[in-house]
Each structure stands twice: as structure tokens, then as C-alpha cells.
Amino acid sequence: MEIPEGDPTSPTALEALHPLAVSEVEVTSSLRHREAYTQRGLHTVLWHEPTGDVESLPAAIVACGGAMGGLLGPGHGLYQRLGDRWAARGVRFLRVGYREPNNLDLCAHDLAVGVELARDAGAERVVVMGHSFGGAVAIRAAVVMTGSVAGVVTFATQSGGCEVAGALAGRPLLLFHGDRDEILPMEASEVVHAIAGAGELVTLEGDGHLLAKSDDTITERLDQWLPSVLRVTDS
Template identity: 35%
Template sequence: MTKVEVHLTNVRRVPQVGESYDIVEIETDRGTTTCRYYAAEAARAGLVLVGGTGGGFDTPARDLYPRLAHDLRNDRISTIRVRYRHPADLVESTVDTILGMRYLESQGIRVLGLVGHSLGGAVAIQAAASDPAVRAVVAIATQTAGTEPVAGLAGRAAILLLHGDADTVVSFHSSEEVYRRAHEPKRLVIYEGAGHNLDEAAESLSVEVKAWLLKHLPGMLV
């Protein structure tokens, strides 16, 4: 991954009335990265959720991300959803993701997981390669470009790859290729009839993702 220097200038956390998250704005010399932060009481791990080139707080699989963020608080996992500044730019999106990771670490989190969809799959792998605190990665309908660092996660971060065989945006062969280059622990699931957002497999996918995170984030299972 390309090494990028980022200098923080200010971090602002704004509670949102009636919502389960706070807005976190991270100002840097590259601009402001905006996040939604779902804080868990006595959190033991943190999760970063990132989307694809659509931008905003996009999520695959019928609101997978907000559902995960809500559910995992019961497991003492704090979650941050990152909105990219430049959603078509792999490097800048990775910078945004790393800033989200740094924010979680500033809140006392020492173990991290990453989930990314489409471009976000490559972003998650790039970001994981930059931080030894990452123990679990989930790449959903990932592209191949930018996933080269996956081999370097060997022995440190477990990777789950999920894709639909009816994806007309990114072929499921992309996830197969990433899986081939990855090392154990790894898992690949191809959903029959599911498209790029995997809405058709939303419930099954949600179960897979949550189980993977709880299994591979240290101290989560009792």
C-alpha cells in the first residue's frame, strides 16, 4: 500500500438527537472526513464499515451496516461508519478509513475489524495492511484492484470474502482471485442468484459477517 502522511488538525463529535450514533468530523490537511460513531459501553473491540464508489453512508445487503452497528453494541464492539471524501479514489478512501480506525483507537479500542463493500473491499484490505491491530476483515463483492496486500495479512487477520454469482458490476471471480492469494484463516462464500449489493442474500450474509467478526476479534466469544 502507498504510504500517506496525514496530519490531524481537529476532531469534533456531535451527538445526534434521536439517533443511535454521533457524528464525528475529523479534520486533516487533506480535508474533513465525516463518520457515524456507534459507541458501545465498555467496548473491547472496534469495527470500521466502508462502502463503495456510490459515496455517502452507503451499505450493501439491505442495511447491513446500521444493523451490524446496532447489534454488535451488545457484544461490546463500537462501530464507526466512514463516508469517503473522494469515493472513487482508492488511496484517499483508504486514508479516510484509517482515520476512522485512529478515532476508534483514540477511544481506547485496541483490536479492530474492517468490513468493506465493492471498492470498500480493497480499501479494507489496504487499511488492514497498515495496522497490526486489525484481526478480522470482511470484503463484500470486492474488486481485485488494490487487494494485493491481502497476502501480507497472513497469521494476523482472518479474511471473509462474500460475493453474488449474479453480480454484473464486479464478477465473483474477483473474490475468488483474492481468496486464492489470501492465507488462512480465510473463507469464501458465493451466493447463488445474488447481485452486486447482495440484497437477495441479506439475512444469510448478515449471519456470516457477524459470526466471522465474533470468532476472530479476540475476546469476543465466551
């Protein structure tokens, strides 16, 4: 649903968060930590920002974790790696921590807040990504944020909660899944891919649910896929 600007009966995701207080600190010159205290819990964002002579581009990536939350993502801290990598190219990277992990609607709201923060900072196109349960979170946020979210990436996604994937309406979708996933079978991503009716499913051979063997493969495929979706020059 598109939310009219200035309509008090249709608050934005940020307004609907109803923060009691917000605190932010610069961890390094390229990483900020933002916390919003709410009546439903703590909303956290780790924000990778271009620094130095790097031009900030009108694009961002907003990522979320699985059913237990977390900010590192799959693999060996893949989100930290991607955040450093893409901020160095001028693309903001936000890692969102849930107020209530495993609450699908609330977590989708939390991710939408991250998208709005990125948009307010100048991003005209945003890619959302999520691991496991977070795949459903990313798809649900994308479906209702048609004006901001340009594409979706999932890592070992569940299929539950992704029944709405057809409403992506052909927007770019990239799914990664290990063929030795011990928690969610490969068929989960295949189902989501079929519902969406578009996109690309990448099989990570020999890898399990945490995708611990595929950091390099994922990073390299995203290097190829993200520039065109975000409409940025790959340097």
C-alpha cells in the same frame, strides 16, 4: 508500517489528516456523527456506541463504502443494522465516509483514521470491512495496520488494489460475493482469496452486486465469525 509514537516525521493517520476543524454531535444515545473538515474534503464518521448497562468491550468494527462513497453499505442499509447489532453487544461500530471517493490511497487513509479513532477509544482489536471498491480499501488499510487490525471482511470486492493481500499474513479474511454480480464477477473475490492464501469465501447464491437478497445470511455468518476474531464473548 508501524509508526513510532511521538515521532513528528512519521505522523499517525489522524495527524496526517490535518483537520481544519472537527465537529461532533450526539444523534441518539447510541449514535454519534463526527465531521473533520480538511483541505482534501470532509471526513465523516457515524459512530455506534454501547449504551446503558452494556459494557464497552476492547473491540471495534470499522466499515467503508464503495467507489461512490456512502455510509449505509450493501444490502438494505447493512451497516446501520450491523452497527446497532454489535453496539448492543458492546462492540463499537464506525462507518467512515471518504473525503475523495474512488481515490484508493486517500480512502485507505480515511479508513485508517477510523481505526485509530476506535483504538483511541479503547479498542485493542479491530475488524475492517468494505463493499466493492471498499474491499480493496479495507485490505490496504489492514496491511499497514498490523498492530490494530485483527481481520478483514469484504462484500463483492474488486480485485484491483488487492494485490497486497498476501501481506495480511494469515490474519482472518472473510469474503462475501453474489454469484449473479452484474458489476464485479465472482472471480474477483476468488482472485483476492487466492492472493491472500487464507480466509473464507462465502458464495451468496442468486445475489447481485448490492447483495440486496443476503442481509440475513451475511448477518448470521458475521455472528459466527466476528466473536473469535475480535475475542469477545458472543451473547
